[in-house]
Amino acid sequence: MAPLSSVDDFVDLVKRNTLASVLCALVGFPLACFVLPIAAPLALVYYVLVQQNMVPSPLALQRQSAAKAAETKVEEEGKKAGSDTTPASGVKTESEGKAKAGASVVGKVAQRPQVESSVEGGRPLTGGVALLRRMREQKAAQAKRDNPDKKILVAYASQTGTAHEIAKVVHAQIAESCGSAKIPVLAAFNDVDIDTLRADKFPLVAFVAASTGDGDPPDNTASFYAKMLRKSDDEFKGVKYTCLGLGDSNYTRFMAVPRNMRKKFQSLGAENIYWDAEADEVDGLEETVDKWTEGAVKAVLKEYNALTNRSGGNVEAKGGKDSGFLGLPALLPRRVQFTWLSAKEGEGVKKGLRFSRDHVDGRGSYGPLAPYFAKVKSVKRVTPADYEKQIIHMELCLEGSNISYKPGDAFGVLPENSADLVGKILSYLGEDGSKCFTTSEQLNSIQTPCSIKDALSLHCDLTSPPKKTLLRMLAESCGEEKEKASLLEMISTAGKERYRKEILEGQPNLLDIFQAYPSCKPHAEDLIEFLPALAPREYSVSSASQVHTGEMHFAFSVVEYETVKGRVRHGVATTWLSKLAEEVEQGKTVRIPIFMRPSKEFQHPESISKPIIMIGPGTGVSPFRGFSHYRSFLQSRSKQDVGESWLFYGCRDRTKDFLYEEDFTELHEKSLLNHYEIAFSREQAEKVYVQHKMQDHQEKLGKLILEKEAYVFVCGDGLHMAKDVHKKLEDILCTSDAAMTPSSAKSYLQDMQKGGRYVRDIWS
Ligand SMILES: Cc1cc2nc3c(=O)[nH]c(=O)nc-3n(C[C@H](O)[C@H](O)[C@H](O)COP(=O)(O)OP(=O)(O)OC[C@H]3O[C@@H](n4cnc5c(N)ncnc54)[C@H](O)[C@@H]3O)c2cc1C
Ligand SMILES: NC(=O)c1ccc[n+]([C@@H]2O[C@H](COP(=O)([O-])OP(=O)(O)OC[C@H]3O[C@@H](n4cnc5c(N)ncnc54)[C@H](OP(=O)(O)O)[C@@H]3O)[C@@H](O)[C@H]2O)c1
Ligand SMILES: Cc1cc2nc3c(=O)[nH]c(=O)nc-3n(C[C@H](O)[C@H](O)[C@H](O)COP(=O)(O)O)c2cc1C
Known part of the structure; x- marks a missing residue:
């Protein structure tokens, strides 16, 4: 207040205070008489509620509003950085797309933040700073839970898709059981950076591996396999694994890839946590696959939970308790989003390839x-x-x-699939085959936009006997409860025998299934996503x-x-x-x-000085036509000594299925093919096969192999012929001058295989 310097100042002060007093009286009286009696009890009630934390205080409201603003900012920063959807480094996963399709991690963090103080450098942080800090910590913890550092790898080595299908089921069951799609990662081995197989990245690995060729790794695993075989020391130390091998005991290198992989995993320090299952095509894969899948999922989750101090993962509860059938395969989640194009948008695509x-x-x-x-x-x-x-x-x-x-x-x-079959499936589904779609992520080899007809004709396997996971999806698409129950029963534990008879032996294609279960009407996108890829x-x-x-x-x-x-x-x-x-x-x-x-291996040797023995009945003779022409070309340009060339060929009847008769006869006549032995299997009562012809020349063949270091090539049927021919080669070594014992003949042939002197290109 300014000091009084005159009488006028004093008079003025009195006047102003009188006015204030009058004004106070005019406002204060009604306030005191009418408003206070109502407001005071209300204020008291509000005070009590705030004290009891039943309503927010004005301060808390103010902080919440600040927090909301800060939270929005953090979300925006998070989105900019894209950190929440970053896939597990080092692996091109199949599930990366799911992060895009599912709820965003950021969205889940949007809970009310707690207002607490925190301490930094001994000085308590309060208010907005503490709040922001707290929010960041919560967000990081949530992100870690949703996208943890340590993940479970479900990997597959698959040539024709069987191992891939099984791995998908294992992946889905782990995701379902542990309640997070982000913990298991599904990938082909070639898409796995081998250096991420470490305790801090992938401490748990469940893998399904098949062999192809003559004990060779499938294409989607070959480069990983080569890198793995070059590794030494204990580079996989801290990694725990379980492996299911797929194979066919008709092949002499039975289970070569899964066995080699397991051996190498162990020698690199990884620890096996479950049964080394081997499913043989000869006995049927189903039983072993089901048993391993169930046990492997449990074992992997148990180990993972122990490692990461997680709880949960009730595997027993899965498998269709709700539907009343035990042992059902997991209902695989939809991974890909389809966007349907308008007729105009799809116009240029309809005939597109x-x-x-x-x-x-x-x-x-x-x-x-x-x-x-x-x-x-x-x-x-x-x-x-x-x-x-x-x-x-x-x-x-x-x-x-x-x-x-x-x-x-x-x-x-x-x-391409049969146009007739595709047409019938489209009309059964009531679908317009020219309808086009795009997908949220790459689906098999489909390049979009693509029409439904092209997808079914060019990309989907419509004829292989349907796998259980496909039948599970088809069961869910049945309108009739009775049909659904029948399908579910067939793929449950109780329906094992029915599945063997109706599916594995009956070999129905997709249309046969639709005809047997006419209320089964899946959506086109479900079919396109769940049918195996046309190989x-x-x-x-x-x-x-x-x-x-x-x-x-x-x-x-x-x-x-x-x-x-x-x-x-x-x-x-x-x-x-x-x-x-x-x-x-x-x-x-x-x-x-x-x-x-x-x-890599099935190649004509560069030098023609060594003898060559070619064995290939039926279409298995094909590469030997190429070999023989190439050999004659090399011979025409070289002055070096030429080793003998032998061809053992077999067909049913010389007048019916004699493949490349002219070529080989001419090469033989010109002495470019020295020995041409043909077994006509159906020209007489008794079967005559290539191995019988080999028997006729066993002494000579023994000498060529043991003394002249001949190359032996076998091509064609891997199920019977290659096995019988292998046995014949063993016999020849045993009856040769060297008189090998059966076991030394076996190891001699193994050494020949390793050295590239006995090479087979066989298929079933
Ligand atoms: C490296 C390699 C080289 C090959 N070279 C040749 C070649 O030169 N010439 C050649 O003809 N093939 C060759 N094949 C085989 C060829 O790849 C195909 O598998 C074959 O042509 C059949 O294909 P598909 O689509 O007509 O039959 P798919 O539709 O694939 O049907 C074949 C399937 O039908 C089933 N099946 C077949 N016969 C029977 C039966 N009698 N009883 C019950 N089920 C049966 C089996 O499950 C079989 O896998 C080769 C394979 C490989 C891996
Ligand atoms: N993936 C497939 O579906 C597919 C496709 C093509 C070929 N293949 C397989 O590849 C092989 C060759 O097929 P192909 O059609 O070209 O020829 P093929 O006519 O089936 O067989 C060629 C010759 O081999 C004989 N043979 C049968 N079993 C034999 C055995 N254990 N050892 C030696 N010879 C045997 C046949 O005799 P007999 O017939 O008189 O007994 C015939 O004379 C077939 O065995 C077939 O299974 C499979
Ligand atoms: C061309 C071909 C070669 C094969 N070679 C072998 C082999 O050398 N050893 C073996 O145990 N199984 C062999 N098999 C059997 C496969 O490993 C078996 O069928 C497996 O289930 C295929 O799995 P995939 O579909 O995932 O590739 C071969 C199968 C084919 C078709």
């Missing part, structure tokens, strides 16, 4: 996603038109493709590029057989190829999508 028919790679490098469309130059039918079996020789034009190949290589063909088929090259310039030849036998239920089945690729052959015969231009599958 998955890849450009004009694609040319400068290095001649093609693959299933970008194949070369090779023009069919000519076809020749080996078998008479009225014969029960069809064998076709086909010549492709490679000019301008930059593809190079060696005799012994194989190539992949991307086949490329491989064929052995039967030409030599030095002799057949700009061309590549092959021969195929058309697969046709009757199932135990009397259904006639047609092989997908060979039936499609035989229809294309008809079109070529009618003068039409036909092109087929192909890519090379070079063979």
Whole structure:
């Protein structure tokens, strides 16, 4: 207040205070009389409620509003940094897309923050700073729970998709049981950075591994496998694993890949936590697969929980208790989002293919996603038109493709399903096949936009006997409860025998299932996502590029057989190829999508000085046509001594299915093929096979192998022929001058295989 300096100042003060007093009296009286009696009890009640934490205090309200603003900021920062959706480093996972489709981690953090003080450098933090700190900590903890550092790897080594399908089930069951889709990571081995197999990244690994070729790793594992075999010391120390091996005991290198992988995992310090299961195609895979899956999921979760101090993971509760059936395979979650295009948007796509028919790679490098469309130059039918079996020789034009190949290589063909089958499935589903879609992530080899018809024709396996996980999805799509229950029963523990009879032996295709369960009407997108991918088929090259310039030849036998239920089945690729052959015969231009599958071992030796013994009945003789032409080419350019060449070939009847008769006869007549032995199996009462012809020459063959270091090549049927021929080779070594014991003959052949002197290209 300013000091009084005069009388006027004093008078003025009195006047102002009188006015204030009058004003106070005018406002204060009604306030005291009417408002206070109501406001005071209300204020008292409010005070009590605040004290009891039943309503927020004005201060808390103010802080909450500040917190909300700060939280929004943190969310925005989080989104900018993208840290919440970062996949496990070092692995290209199949589930990365799920993070996009599912609830965002940031969204889950939006809980009311607690207002507490924290301490920094001995000085308590209060208010907004403490609040922000606290929020960040909460957010980090939540993110860690949702996207923990330590994950479970579910990996697969798969050539034709079986191991992949099993791994998907294991992955889904772990995710379901532990209540987080982010803890298990599903990946093909080649997509796993081997250096992430460490206790702090992937302390738990469950893997399913198959072999292909002659004990070789599948394509999706080959590079990981090679890296793994080069590793030493205890680089996998702290990693715990369980492995399911898939194989076929008809192959002499039975379970080669899973066994080698397990051995190497252990030698690198990893610890096995469950049964080393091996499922053999000969006995049927189902029983072992189901048993391992159930036990492996439990074992992995138990270990993971112990390692990370997590709780939960009630595996027993899963498997369809709700539906009343025990042991059901997991209902796999939908991973991919489909966006349907309007008729206008899909217009240009309807007739579109998955890849450009004009694609040319400068290095001649093609693959299933970008194949070369090779023009069919000519076809020749080996078998008479009225014969029960069809064998076709086909010549492709490679000019301008930059593809190079060696005799012994194989190539992949991307086949199409029967148009009739696709048409029937579309009309059963009531779907317009020209409807187009895009997907939220890559689905098999589908390149979008794609029409439903193209997806079913080019990308989905419609004919292999359906796996249990597919049947589970189909069961859920049944309108009739009775049909659903019947399907569920068949894939439950109780329905094991039914599954074996109706599915594994009956070999129904998708349409057969629909006809048996007519209320089953899955959505097109469910089918496209859950049907296994249509696998490329491989064929052995039967030409030599030095002799057949700009061309590549092959021969195929058309697969046709009757199932135990009397259904006639047609092989997908060979039936499609035989229809294309008809079109070529009618003068039409036909092109087929192909890519090379070079063979590392099945190659003609560079030197022709060593003898070569080739054994290949049926279409298994194909690579030996290429070998023989190549050998004659090398012979024409070289002055070195030439080793003997032997070919053991077998077919049913010289007048019916004698493949490449002209070529081999001519090469033999010119002494470019020294010995040409043919077993005609059906020209007499008793079967005569290639191994009988080998028996006739056992002494000579023994000498060639043991004394002249001959190469032995076997190609064709891996189920019976390759096994019988292997046995014959053992016998020959035992009866040779060296008189080996059966076990030393076995190890001699093993050593020959290791040294690349006994090489097989076999298939079942
Ligand atoms: C490296 C390699 C090289 C190959 N080279 C050649 C070659 O040069 N020529 C050639 O013709 N093939 C060759 N094959 C086989 C070829 O890849 C295909 O598997 C074959 O052509 C059949 O394909 P598909 O689509 O017509 O039959 P799919 O539709 O695949 O049907 C074949 C399936 O039908 C079932 N099946 C077949 N016959 C019967 C039966 N009698 N009873 C019950 N079930 C049966 C089996 O499950 C079989 O796997 C090769 C395979 C490999 C791996
Ligand atoms: N993935 C597939 O579906 C597929 C596709 C093509 C070929 N293959 C397999 O590959 C093989 C070759 O097929 P293909 O059609 O070209 O020829 P194939 O006509 O089935 O067989 C060629 C010759 O081999 C004989 N043979 C049968 N069993 C034998 C054995 N254990 N040891 C030696 N020879 C035996 C046959 O005799 P008999 O017939 O008189 O007994 C015939 O004379 C077949 O065994 C077939 O299973 C499989
Ligand atoms: C061409 C071919 C080669 C095979 N080679 C072997 C082998 O050498 N050893 C073996 O145990 N099984 C072999 N098998 C059997 C597969 O490993 C078995 O069928 C497995 O279930 C396939 O799994 P996938 O579909 O995941 O590739 C072979 C199968 C095929 C078709």
